[in-house]
Amino acid sequence: xxxxxxxxxxxxxxxxxxxxxxxxxxxxxxxxxxxxxxxxxxxxxxxxxxxxxxxxxxxxxxxxxxxxxxxxxxxxxxxxxxxxxxxxxxxxxxxxxxxxxxxxxxxxxxxxxxxxxxxxxxxxxxxxxxxxxxxxxxxxxxxxxxxxxxxxxxxxxxxxxxxxxxxxxxxxxxxxxxxxxxxxxxxxxxxxxxxxxxxxxxxxxxxxxxxxxxxxxxxxxxxxxxxxxxxxxxxxxxxxxxxxxxxxxxxxxxxxxxxxxxxxxxxxxxxxxxxxxxxxxxxxxxxxxxxxxxxxxxxxxxxxxxxxxxxxxxxxxxxxxxxxxxxxxxxxxxxxxxxxxxxxxxxxxxxxxxxxxxxxxxxxxxxxxxxxxxxxxxxxxxxxxxxxxxxxxxxxxxxxxxxxxxxxxxxxxxxxxxxxxxxxxxxxxxxxxxxxxxxxxxxxxxxxxxxxxxxxxxxxxxxxxxxxxxxxxxxxxxxxxxxxxxxxxxxxxxxxxxxxxxxxxxxxxxxxxxxxxxxxxxxxx
Amino acid sequence: xxxxxxxxxxxxxxxxxxxxxxxxxxxxxxxxxxxxxxxxxxxxxxxxxxxxxxxxxxxxxxxxxxxxxxxxxxxxxxxxxxxxxxxxxxxxxxxxxxxxxxxxxxxxxxxxxxxxxxxxxxxxxxxxxxxxxxxxxxxxxxxxxxxxxxxxxxxxxxxxxxxxxxxxxxxxxxxxxxxxxxxxxxxxxxxxxxxxxxxxxxxxxxxxxxxxxxxxxxxxxxxxxxxxxxxxxxxxxxxxxxxxxxxxxxxxxxxxxxxxxxxxxxxxxxxxxxxxxxxxxxxxxxxxxxxxxxxxxxx
Numbered sequence: 001x002x003x004x005x006x007x008x009x010x011x012x013x014x015x016x017x018x019x020x021x022x023x024x025x026x027x028x029x030x031x032x033x034x035x036x037x038x039x040x041x042x043x044x045x046x047x048x049x050x051x052x053x054x055x056x057x058x059x060x061x062x063x064x065x066x067x068x069x070x071x072x073x074x075x076x077x078x079x080x081x082x083x084x085x086x087x088x089x090x091x092x093x094x095x096x097x098x099x100x101x102x103x104x105x106x107x108x109x110x111x112x113x114x115x116x117x118x119x120x121x122x123x124x125x126x127x128x129x130x131x132x133x134x135x136x137x138x139x140x141x142x143x144x145x146x147x148x149x150x151x152x153x154x155x156x157x158x159x160x161x162x163x164x165x166x167x168x169x170x171x172x173x174x175x176x177x178x179x180x181x182x183x184x185x186x187x188x189x190x191x192x193x194x195x196x197x198x199x200x201x202x203x204x205x206x207x208x209x210x211x212x213x214x215x216x217x218x219x220x221x222x223x224x225x226x227x228x229x230x231x232x233x234x235x236x237x238x239x240x241x242x243x244x245x246x247x248x249x250x251x252x253x254x255x256x257x258x259x260x261x262x263x264x265x266x267x268x269x270x271x272x273x274x275x276x277x278x279x280x281x282x283x284x285x286x287x288x289x290x291x292x293x294x295x296x297x298x299x300x301x302x303x304x305x306x307x308x309x310x311x312x313x314x315x316x317x318x319x320x321x322x323x324x325x326x327x328x329x330x331x332x333x334x335x336x337x338x339x340x341x342x343x344x345x346x347x348x349x350x351x352x353x354x355x356x357x358x359x360x361x362x363x364x365x366x367x368x369x370x371x372x373x374x375x376x377x378x379x380x381x382x383x384x385x386x387x388x389x390x391x392x393x394x395x396x397x398x399x400x401x402x403x404x405x406x407x408x409x410x411x412x413x414x415x416x417x418x419x420x421x422x423x424x425x426x427x428x429x430x431x432x433x434x435x436x437x438x439x440x441x442x443x444x445x446x447x448x449x450x451x452x453x454x455x456x457x458x459x460x461x462x463x464x465x466x467x468x469x470x471x472x473x474x475x476x477x478x479x480x481x482x483x484x485x486x487x488x489x490x491x492x493x494x495x496x497x498x499x500x501x502x503x504x505x506x507x508x509x510x511x512x513x514x515x516x517x518x519x520x521x522x523x524x525x
Numbered sequence: 526x527x528x529x530x531x532x533x534x535x536x537x538x539x540x541x542x543x544x545x546x547x548x549x550x551x552x553x554x555x556x557x558x559x560x561x562x563x564x565x566x567x568x569x570x571x572x573x574x575x576x577x578x579x580x581x582x583x584x585x586x587x588x589x590x591x592x593x594x595x596x597x598x599x600x601x602x603x604x605x606x607x608x609x610x611x612x613x614x615x616x617x618x619x620x621x622x623x624x625x626x627x628x629x630x631x632x633x634x635x636x637x638x639x640x641x642x643x644x645x646x647x648x649x650x651x652x653x654x655x656x657x658x659x660x661x662x663x664x665x666x667x668x669x670x671x672x673x674x675x676x677x678x679x680x681x682x683x684x685x686x687x688x689x690x691x692x693x694x695x696x697x698x699x700x701x702x703x704x705x706x707x708x709x710x711x712x713x714x715x716x717x718x719x720x721x722x723x724x725x726x727x728x729x730x731x732x733x734x735x736x737x738x739x740x741x742x743x744x745x746x747x748x749x750x751x752x753x754x755x756x757x758x759x760x761x762x763x764x765x766x767x768x769x770x771x772x773x774x775x776x777x778x779x780x781x782x783x784x785x786x787x788x789x790x791x792x793x794x795x796x797x798x799x800x801x802x803x804x805x806x807x808x809x810x811x812x813x814x815x816x817x818x819x820x821x822x823x824x
Contacts, residue, residue, distance in 0.1 A: 091758040
């Protein structure tokens, strides 16, 4: 038995080490240099032509079917790089990137990072290159933005006073009231209402003409998405717009520029009272609190919705075309109606999006790699580079038909991204989109609507600790506010009662309104 | 056994049955709804007309995931491979280790037992494990998803308890007939321990089938993604669109929300991911009932 005991002991030792070692061991490789990032010569070529090995992680919206694909091969060829490429899609979330950065094993270059909060955290931890210091090497990229936009971009995109990412050019699509032109004509409404009272009368007229309709539709959504979308259309009229970047805190000009939270303002109360009236009279979507986006879309397509606060480009979007309604036609309002004699207020949309390339701080010591990447970024900002990223390769993914560029038959943006790896980057290509109805409509609407953007947004560069407080507290505040708004609109609480309103304000105080307000007051001056 | 036919007993029986029916219904109805949506016309789903029975029955969603979406069949196959390889390795390593540790005369047994139990309370954490997997060259391979979880301390302890109750006489008889330790385990102990082995195999299998986090960390190529990771991405699309909108990234949010995977396809994928586990259960039920009782009685 003694011999058997030893055999069993040895076996047990091997098994236990396998089990515990695999789940716990840290072999201490964290500080070893990454072998994969060493520059390597390509076929013995020397100097500038040597292919530089670069680790790249990409955060695409549409993950590629295979790696390497035409996009990677083409970039490698044009810029003498050899990419060690990994795709971590947008929908995969940020967790894997966090693990990579925390482990010290992170890529040299992420061309399309979409996570401004995470970028700020990684920048503060020293993982990222302050790319703003290299902007002189990127004149084409810099030219994508006006001086005014650049200043705003620096204010929004900087961490500890430095720019660590290169934002993309935003293709803004103004949100406005879109309406059924044919229904307005049939109801004898000749102009889009200029005031809330006129809007109310218009909705009543439409309801009389189309009794089965919901004159004012509401885009649904999960959790509190429905009520949020409902209020989106009325906030401007009550001069109480929503600033997403500062979570609803802003300097209200009607209160001498004082910092307020829009959902704790008396204007918010007035707005809720008005919407409650519309709800009571059956002029807005009754199921706004529970409607899904699919249900809302179905109502739009079947002609049940006659007015909707949406993106202007929806008026030409084939996905919302009224193919089943003869003569059905969407139009967008050029102005925002107001609830008072003063004009509606709306924030100017930012012309940039905090979505774009970030660079490893390790590149500061590897000038050859950095230069190669910057050369690529700089080219990506040119019209040729924009076309390359958005459309791919001529006669492979797109064709030129008498000066009109379009995807080849059977291909669209998603398929080109999945099958070939191309998708727009840094800025959409004007050359490619000049015949795209949606793109042209956005551009037209931005011009037509420009006068309505009368408030310039401000940034609040919060510290990490403040950001955490704001995230937690404002989420709780929003829960309270949106539930209250839902009840107020549905008439479950009497919004005209001072007691109810003060009770609501007290609830917000208990959650921490003053604490967050104090944080924003430091920045929004 | 004498049947208690008293009024109180009947009332109790009624309550028990009513509760059971209620539990079955609240478990089954959502599942039926999911199946029903997956077989319904997308227009009917949008209009909210689907309940427990498909509205305008069609198989389009299944055609989409099986023939149009290249990722789903591939990821299904990946999940099968990961589950099969992972479960076989789990069972192999767990039974061998448990058998050794069930021997009271094993040298340093308390030490090994302690070492086995430790990972139940402390793990190395994600970052060290990520570095380890990378330095072992296991990234983007099935080994990254199976080797770090070869033995679960919990199932190891259950199996030790199972083997401890195995009749010593049978093992001694095998040894008298010339079997070594390994032969005794393979030829005598394991065939007679199928209830326990199949039970842990089932739990290991389900755990591999449902796992997505490890794959998210260690898989680099989309071709190697398991089904659960693809499913997670499909489901997260709408949440992501709302997150982008709340960050003020309205254009990207709108872009994303207009390209959502249709609900019928989401649910069809969900059904496809559930079916293999549903199919397996009936075949191993007879072992499972016995196996789940392991350790429930002393002596």
